Amino acid sequence: MSDRYLNFANTPAGRRLVGAFGLPAPLPLERWVAGRNRPLEGALLIGGVGDLSAAVAGFAKRLTDELFAPRDxxxxxxxTAEHGPxxxxxxxxxxxxxxxxxxxxxxxxFQPALKNLDRCPHVVVLGRAPExxxxxxxxxxxxxLEGFTRSLAKEIRRGxxxxxxxxxxxxEDQLEGALRFLLSPKSAYISAQVLRLQPCAQQVADWTRPLAGKTALxxxxxxxxxxxxxxTLARDGATVLLLDVPPAKDALDxxxxxxxxxxxxxxICAEDAPAKLVEALPDGVDIVVHNAGITRDKTLAKMSEGLxxxxxxxxxxxxxQLTAALLEAGTLRDDGRVVLIASLSGIAGNVGQTNYATxxxxxxxxxxxxAPTLAQRGISINAVAPGFIETSMTAAIPFTxxxxxxxxNSMNQGGLPQDVAEAVAWFAQPGSGAVSGQVLRVCGQSLLGA
Ligand SMILES: NC(=O)c1ccc[n+]([C@@H]2O[C@H](COP(=O)([O-])OP(=O)(O)OC[C@H]3O[C@@H](n4cnc5c(N)ncnc54)[C@H](O)[C@@H]3O)[C@@H](O)[C@H]2O)c1
Structure with a gap:
C-alpha cells in the first residue's frame, strides 16, 4: 500500500509544512534495481588502520571505481572535506x-565526512567481537563501537x-559479500545492526548470479x-519451489x-506436510525460507486456545518440524542455508500479540x-526480523x-517486501555461511525493542 505522507512530504509544499511543524521527514529510499552491476554508485571512503581495511582495499575496486582514503x-x-566528492x-x-x-x-x-554525504549513504564500521x-x-x-554506530545511525539522516x-x-575473505550487501541499496531499510562473520569455506562464484545452481524452497x-x-532468489539465479496453502494455488502457480x-x-500444518515436502524435493534443496506466517491478535485475557x-x-x-524432516531425509544438502522470518514483535513484544510474539x-x-549442530554440515540458519513492512498484513492495521x-523508526517510513527479500537473498549466498545463529532486523532502526 502506498505511503501518501511520504509522497506529500517530498513535494515543495510538503517540505515547507514538514519543516515548519517539525514533522517526520521521510526520504524516498534508494533500492536495488534489476540490471544494476556495481553495489555502490558513488564515492567510497575507506579509513582506519588494520588488517580489515587492508582486506577491503584488496577488492574495493569491484564495489565502485571512486575510492578514497582520508590520508595519502x-x-x-x-x-578532504574541502574538495569532496x-x-x-x-x-x-x-x-x-x-x-x-x-x-x-x-x-x-566521521566528523568531516558527515557534512559531505550523498543521498542514502551506507556506513560500515569493522571491528572484532568483544567476547x-x-x-x-x-x-x-x-x-x-556498538553505542557509537547505533547513535550515528540515528544522526545520519538523508536515508x-x-x-x-x-x-x-x-x-576476511567473506568481507566482500557482506559489504556488497551492506554498502548497497539492497540494505536500504536495515540500520544499526551488529553482525558477526566467522570463517566459511564457501564462496560466491559469480556476483551477478550468486545463487546459480541452487534450489530454494x-x-x-x-x-x-x-x-x-x-x-529475489530467482533473480539471483536460484531455481525456486513455491509453497502456499491450497486456496492460494492460482496465485502461486x-x-x-x-x-x-x-x-x-x-x-504446512497438515499431518503429512513433512512427507509431502520431502517427496516434492527428490533432488534435494539448498535454501529453505520459512516465511509462511499468520497473526490472530487478541489480548491475552481474551485469547482462546484456538487462536x-x-x-x-x-x-x-x-x-x-519441516526443517527436521528435511534434515532427517537428507533433503537439505550440505552447505545449505535456512532462513526463518521472525518479527520485531518477537523482540520488542506487542499488545495483542502474545501468541505471535511468542x-x-x-x-x-x-x-x-x-546453528552449532548444523554448522557441522556447513549449514547456516538465521532469523530475519522485519519491522513495519508495507503488505496486506500491515494494511489491515487500524489507521492511527x-x-x-x-x-x-530512523527512516520515518515502512519498509517494502523487497527489503526483507534482499536480506534473505544475502543470507542464502554460499559465502553467507559466515553468518549463523544470528538475527538481522529489517526495521529502519525501529524505536521498538532497540
Ligand atoms: N508485513 C509485516 O510488516 C511483517 C512484519 C514482521 C514479520 N512479518 C512476517 O513475514 C512473513 C510474511 O508476512 P506477509 O506480510 O507477507 O504476510 P501475508 O499474510 O501477506 O503472507 C503470508 C503467507 O503465508 C501463507 N500461509 C499462512 N498459513 C500457511 C500455512 N498453514 N501453510 C502454508 N502457507 C501459509 C499465506 O497463505 C500467505 O500467502 C510472516 O511470517 C509474517 O509474520 C511480516
Missing amino acids: EQSLPRW KLKGLVFDASSLQRFEDLDALRQF TLTDPQASSVQRA GTVQLLHVDPGA VTGASRGIGAAIAE ALAARLGGRSLALD WESVIDVNLRAPH SKAGLIGLAQSW IREAGRRM
Whole structure:
C-alpha cells in the first residue's frame, strides 16, 4: 500500500509544512534495481588502520571505481572535506582500537565526512567481537563501537544506514559479500545492526548470479513478503519451489510460471506436510525460507486456545518440524542455508500479540540453538526480523496504529517486501555461511525493542 505522507512530504509544499511543524521527514529510499552491476554508485571512503581495511582495499575496486582514503598512505586518492566528492559509502576499520583514547579516531574520521554525504549513504564500521578478546579494555573498546554506530545511525539522516560488522580472524575473505550487501541499496531499510562473520569455506562464484545452481524452497510464497523473496532468489539465479496453502494455488502457480519455478499447494500444518515436502524435493534443496506466517491478535485475557495454538502451529511448530524432516531425509544438502522470518514483535513484544510474539521469539531461539549442530554440515540458519513492512498484513492495521508503526523508526517510513527479500537473498549466498545463529532486523532502526 502506498505511503501518501511520504509522497506529500517530498513535494515543495510538503517540505515547507514538514519543516515548519517539525514533522517526520521521510526520504524516498534508494533500492536495488534489476540490471544494476556495481553495489555502490558513488564515492567510497575507506579509513582506519588494520588488517580489515587492508582486506577491503584488496577488492574495493569491484564495489565502485571512486575510492578514497582520508590520508595519502593507503595508495588511494586522498579525500578532504574541502574538495569532496560527496560520499556514498564509508568503511572504517576499528578493529585495531584497543585503548579508550583510541576511540577518538572515530570522531576524527566521521566528523568531516558527515557534512559531505550523498543521498542514502551506507556506513560500515569493522571491528572484532568483544567476547573473543581477553584484554578487558580492548574488549570494552570494541563493545563501545556498538553505542557509537547505533547513535550515528540515528544522526545520519538523508536515508542513510550504519552497521557494525565483527570479523573473526580467518573470515576476511567473506568481507566482500557482506559489504556488497551492506554498502548497497539492497540494505536500504536495515540500520544499526551488529553482525558477526566467522570463517566459511564457501564462496560466491559469480556476483551477478550468486545463487546459480541452487534450489530454494519458499513457504507462504503466493503474495507479500514471500512472493518478493521468491522473485529475489530467482533473480539471483536460484531455481525456486513455491509453497502456499491450497486456496492460494492460482496465485502461486502464476508466480511459479513467471519465475520458471515449481509450485506446491500445501498447508504446512497438515499431518503429512513433512512427507509431502520431502517427496516434492527428490533432488534435494539448498535454501529453505520459512516465511509462511499468520497473526490472530487478541489480548491475552481474551485469547482462546484456538487462536493461541493456530499461531504457534503455523509460525513455530511447522518450521521446526519441516526443517527436521528435511534434515532427517537428507533433503537439505550440505552447505545449505535456512532462513526463518521472525518479527520485531518477537523482540520488542506487542499488545495483542502474545501468541505471535511468542512464536516469532521462538524462531529466533531455533536459529540460535540449531546453528552449532548444523554448522557441522556447513549449514547456516538465521532469523530475519522485519519491522513495519508495507503488505496486506500491515494494511489491515487500524489507521492511527499503522501511522505510528510506520514513522517510529530512523527512516520515518515502512519498509517494502523487497527489503526483507534482499536480506534473505544475502543470507542464502554460499559465502553467507559466515553468518549463523544470528538475527538481522529489517526495521529502519525501529524505536521498538532497540
Ligand atoms: N508485513 C509485516 O510488516 C511483517 C512484519 C514482521 C514479520 N512479518 C512476517 O513475514 C512473513 C510474511 O508476512 P506477509 O506480510 O507477507 O504476510 P501475508 O499474510 O501477506 O503472507 C503470508 C503467507 O503465508 C501463507 N500461509 C499462512 N498459513 C500457511 C500455512 N498453514 N501453510 C502454508 N502457507 C501459509 C499465506 O497463505 C500467505 O500467502 C510472516 O511470517 C509474517 O509474520 C511480516
